[in-house]
Amino acid sequence: MKILAIESSCDETAVAVVEDGVKIISSVIASSHEMHEKYGGIVPEVAARKQLEFMIPTLDEALSQASMKLSDIDAIAVTIGPGLIGSLLVGVETAKTIAATSGKPIIPVNHVLAHMYANFIVHDAVIPGSTRNPSSSSNTGSRLNGRDDKQDIQFPAISLVVSGGHTELYLMESLKKLTWLGGTLDDAAGEAFDKTARLMGFGNSGGLAIQNAASKHRESSIEDRIKLPRPMLDKDNELNFSFSGLKTAIWREWNKCHPGLDPGSPKKMDSGSEAGMTSMFAHEVQESITDVLVKKTIRAAELNNARSILLSGGVSANLRLREKFSAFNTQFPVYVPPVALCTDNAVYIASYAFFRGNQVPWDSVTAVPDLSVEEISQL
Numbered sequence: 001m002k003i004l005a006i007e008s009s010c011d012e013t014a015v016a017v018v019e020d021g022v023k024i025i026s027s028v029i030a031s032s033h034e035m036h037e038k039y040g041g042i043v044p045e046v047a048a049r050k051q052l053e054f055m056i057p058t059l060d061e062a063l064s065q066a067s068m069k070l071s072d073i074d075a076i077a078v079t080i081g082p083g084l085i086g087s088l089l090v091g092v093e094t095a096k097t098i099a100a101t102s103g104k105p106i107i108p109v110n111h112v113l114a115h116m117y118a119n120f121i122v123h124d125a126v127i128p129g130s131t132r133n134p135s136s137s138s139n140t141g142s143r144l145n146g147r148d149d150k151q152d153i154q155f156p157a158i159s160l161v162v163s164g165g166h167t168e169l170y171l172m173e174s175l176k177k178l179t180w181l182g183g184t185l186d187d188a189a190g191e192a193f194d195k196t197a198r199l200m201g202f203g204n205s206g207g208l209a210i211q212n213a214a215s216k217h218r219e220s221s222i223e224d225r226i227k228l229p230r231p232m233l234d235k236d237n238e239l240n241f242s243f244s245g246l247k248t249a250i251w252r253e254w255n256k257c258h259p260g261l262d263p264g265s266p267k268k269m270d271s272g273s274e275a276g277m278t279s280m281f282a283h284e285v286q287e288s289i290t291d292v293l294v295k296k297t298i299r300a301a302e303l304n305n306a307r308s309i310l311l312s313g314g315v316s317a318n319l320r321l322r323e324k325f326s327a328f329n330t331q332f333p334v335y336v337p338p339v340a341l342c343t344d345n346a347v348y349i350a351s352y353a354f355f356r357g358n359q360v361p362w363d364s365v366t367a368v369p370d371l372s373v374e375e376i377s378q379l
Ligand code: KG4
Pocket: 010, 162, 163, 164, 165, 166, 189, 190, 191, 193, 194, 205, 206, 207, 208, 211, 313, 314, 315, 316, 317, 318, 319, 342, 343, 344
């Protein structure tokens, strides 16, 4: 079954054609990311206008890369939420128009639940329009430090979806049966990375900028001056997260280290001690966030006698997070998609639609910006 999927929940406009939920035929992503740089964050109005502009060319390109016409497609999948209303509407109305005019079935998709299905994608070529995953021996979602045996992912699995807007833990008893176990009570882990990056003067480059800065940290190069909290780790049986206190602590410690410097202003890196301070700070932020994510996920796996762990969402691209999880690989096989399938794209939207989606009449599909990620419907 060939599904054409459309994703436009945030600032990306993505279209993919995927066969039987696992094989990428084409994947195209257009982003207005750079445009948001000067505003210090995503401006919903700007994002939606750009998506209107990008949607048809992206659709055309995805079909052309797949060497297909619309008539070759069996169903249309589309993200209906959660996300920005203006952005969602662009994708939803496009998908409805295609469905209504072509008579193809339409499958509405929950973006957050869909993230985890990136772990079930099989492909042996470089993903079109994406970068190769430097930490993986092949360009496929794979078991950390292990052979590429994701087809044998064992259930029950614990699935951590960790992105810019969400930090959620699910029990996955089968490809269809999902139960929400816990999530963030306030900010998402990706938001903590993104706000820190802005505070440190890295603009909108987010978690990747923190990861790159942290990789330059050498334990011996500077005496560690800050120690950040690991929120909620004392509550052993509680599978929720909280990152807003950490964000405040990060803000306080950064300002203490940089008295008089405006938050977010680029720093002069000519002094060795400033560069050392920046990498030390980024390192501690990354350690704190990843410690919490790993410990809570492992606890969830223990409590539910999980047979595997699946990571997904933009933050699961983080190399330090992957490294920490790989230490548990003998206890629980840990799976993670290649970097290009961690961040937003339409491939996993199609995969979710194939494995768990429902075909509905096109005129019943609407954008739902606050679509629940806890009350899991058959969506
Ligand atoms: O899944 P995603 O592309 O979009 C949402 O659905 O939110 O995730 C974006 C998030 C951002 O917060 C970004 O900073 C984070 O993923 N991210 C990373 C890395 N790459 C992207 N966080 C930490 N380390 C990375 N290497």
